[in-house]
Amino acid sequence: MESLRSLQRAAFTDVLDYGIFLFKKHLKKLFIINLIFNIPVILLLTIFNPVFTEQYWNLLNPTDIVAANPNEIFSSMFTMLFGSLALQGLYTVTLKNVMEGSIVKILYADTVLNQKKSIKQAVKECFSQFGTLLLGRMIYILIQGAVLAVLYIVLFIGVFSITFGILGLAVTSFTVPWVTVILSVLGIIIVIGAVFFISTIVGFYYGRYWMFLPAICVEQQKAGSSIGRCGNLGKNNFYLIGLSFTFGNIIVWLFPFIISSVFSIANLVSGSFDVELFRISTVITQIFSEILRPLLTCILTALYITLRVKREGLDIEIDLWQIKREELDRKKLKLQEAANAD
Structure with a gap:
């Protein structure tokens, strides 16, 4: 209880x-769940990856692209691309819900209810909520699409503004050079600040409405009411949610990015572009990113628990679970005494 109460002041x-x-505490269970519901799908997606087709590399080789049939190149690539997207979409609204939902149930039961939940039990409960999770995920995807649409409009306007700013800076540089230096530095700072702030905004909405998953899995909400629950939990927690989601993704993708960068640098140092090395680096990077994927779910589950502690506290819920467990223990004891008496 003390550890949960301390979350009321959590940053x-x-x-x-x-x-x-x-993530460290439940690493074994998380790896097994990941191995069952995520890794096989990623291997299939890797097979459909256009990077692993000869047609893709023909586009990068001027000699081969002249000799090849353009219709065959693009038709094969688009078939694989849409096949990959279709498989990814199907996975997102089905097995991904089961994987993330199982993780949420295991973490919440252990952290809040002081109850051990097996993988089998968590997965079974998620499959019993399969339809609700699917609808909730589809609503979440629509919200993500709306956020991206607004972001696209903002970036479109921003590009125009930056373009005119650069033109004005170029004109000024001919007359007052020192002003150009100051404005350039100021412009870089503004761009970095804008990128950070936009990332936080996107992270806030993505992180806030991801809470539909624990709202369904933990609180037994319906798909529609789970979205309303997200709005309630996210009130007055803009920076907590936005920064947690943004930096959580950075942590998860940082190590795969480093691996990919090492392979890219090795390719540059060699003086020639090694196709096989690029393919191997793609597979290794993808495998590491998927192994670390449950870490983001752990961070978001920790965020969910933190938000509930901040807004509601969990004392009542924990007390109710303790009463239920005590009643269950008493029933088991009576059954044992009755069996011994017989």
């Missing part, structure tokens, strides 16, 4: 630290 760094702690 996003505490959420990240708590999520990493949960």
Whole structure:
């Protein structure tokens, strides 16, 4: 209880630290769930990846692209691309729900209810909520699409503004050079700040409405009401949610990015572009990113628990579970006494 109450004053760094702690604590269970519901799908997606087709490399080789049939090249690539997207979409609304939902149930039961939940039990409960999770995920995807659409409009306007700013800067540079230096530095700072702020906004909406998953899995909400629950939990927690989601993704993707960068640098140093090395690096990077994927779910689950502690506290819910467990223990004891008496 003390550890949960301390979350009332938690910052996003505490959420990240708590999520990493949960990931380490339940690493074995998380790896098994990931191995069952995620890794096989990623292997299929890798097979459909256009990077692994000869047609893709023909586009990069001027000699081969002249000799090849353009219709065959593009038809094969688009077939694989749409096949990959279709498989990814199907996975997102089905097995991904089961994987993330099982993780949420296991973490919540252990952290809040002090109850051990097996993988089999968690997966079974998620499949019993399969339809609700599917509808909730589809609503979440629509929200993500709306956020991206607004972001696209903002970026479109921003590009025009930056373009005119650069033109004005170029004109000024001919007359007052020192002003150009100051404005250039100021412009870089503004761009970095804008990117950070936009990332936080996107992270806020993505992180806030991801809470539909624990709302369904933990609180037994319906798909529609789970979205309303997200709005309630996310009130007055803009920076906590936005920064937790943004930096959580950075942590998850940082190590795969480093691996990919090492392979890219090795290719550049060799002086020639090694196709096989690029393919191997793609597979290794993808495998590592998928192994670390449950870490983001752990961070978001820690965020969910933190938000509930901040807004509601979990004392009542924990007390109710303790009463239920005590009643269950008493029933088991009576049954044992009756069996011994017989």
